[in-house]
Amino acid sequence: MLRQLSSLPLLFRPAGPLHRYHGSLIARFTTTTPASLKQLPPRPKPPPESEIEESFLKGSGPGGQKINKTNSAVQLRHIPTGIVVKSQATRSRSQNRKIARELLAARLDELINGTQSRTAIVSEVKKKRAASKAKKSRRKYRKLAGEKGREEKNEEEEEEEGEEEEGQEEARLHEVEGKTKTTESNNAQQTQATPQGNETR
């Protein structure tokens, strides 16, 4: 089982040049927590179709003309790991199939890369950002109270610069967030059905 997991990354490594994949891995290890979204690792690619078992969830019954339910839910099972993801985010089954594959790619990335996975890094960046925002508002408050320090001011300027750079990526992050949020709050669940390699981490 252990061996199976360690050989796993090979199965769904992106089709592109390997060194790029390694490159991004190394980058991830050196910058433990990127301050800017520019340093985010690329979105993980879904595994090949031959490793996916797809099913469409719908009620029992005759189907066809006799029923007109809006059953657009798509469930995927990744055969090598047993990971199951489900999406019913949209009314379109075609769209849900794409979303489910993105979800599966993210779950596999989390399984393999753990704290260095894209999901983990995105949430780390978000946490940092929220903290810095809180800090800034505290500072603004203090500024109003008239106890501004010189050192702090420099720090602030630096941060503001960083903030602007991030601004452009903001929309992209929100898109990611939106997707995960919808998928978690109301329409797609991810169940980790017997992840065979959990004990290795």
Next chain:
Amino acid sequence: MPRLPPSVFWRARREISPMAAQLLPACRDLESAANELRWIRQHVRDTRSPIPPELRIWKLVEKRGRGVPLQYVLGTQPFGDLEIKCKPGVLIPRPETEAYTLYLASLLCKDQALSTTPPPSLSILDLCTGTACIPLLLLHALQRYPSLSQTSLYAHGIDISRHAVRLARLNQAHNNHLLSAPSSSSISNHVDNNPKLNFTQASIFSPNLLPILQSHSPQWDVLTCNPPYISASGFRRDTARAVRNYEPRLALIPDAQLAGLASQCKCQPEDVFYARVLEMAAVLQPRRVVLEVGGWAQALRVVDMLSEELMALYRTVEIWRDEPGAGEGRKREVVEFGGREVRVRGEGMGRVVYLYQGTEEGG
């Protein structure tokens, strides 16, 4: 239909919103109520109206809660990558139809990939076309396929209903931007290669129709048909209330007068359209015939209706289940029928009877 327990309404109100509780009688469970409420809100956000959004949402929820199908409430149904407009009076496209239409498109593409010279044209005849969901999705899928870029695609839809034909044309216009060939092929300065699509309002039982169809195309490549196939008793017994109350009977149950024909062709009243379509197939001899059916028993009855002439013409006879592509390569299911091997594909209920003049590649 059993009454829902009050506790479900409580939970909907508390965990989602009072509007979800209002959707429950139609949606039947919390998950779909939450989904549909989200889709209604999205629809209101994405479309313009002088009416305030909150009021619109409330109105749509009220309508849906009364049992009107969501597709009529929102006016659309996604179908593959297309958006099909839906209006009361015309049947809403079903996910099973979407699944086999995409599967058929993949077969046609595979077939083209194998042939050394791309055919100059490919023609599709869709009987009982309704919203035109089938020919529109086929054209869309085929037109994007590189090896068909030199092939001119043509489809023709037939429906008896004036409302259907009008909606079919509306859907053609609505999806026109997705039907034109990719811009790259226009660089090579070829003749206008956009797919063509026409509709005719006619009964498929009309004796005048066959000569007209023959004049449109000397050789049809594909004949598709999703005819009314529900029996009168099946309509009462196991057809959903939203279907019975809101979708047109004309689209679901073969007309009683036509049922009189059934005794002549020695078939059950709900199978009478298949008798006619097979008769047409014997004359038009399309290379492939795709007939949607209401289940396994009906699929077998349709296979049984094949004349010796048709058996000789179509070397491949298959039954497709709801998901024809599922489980490919993992299992092989076959039934023996009248000394003929009938391949069964996919998973789910029996959904399609498929005839092909050639032999299918990739067993």
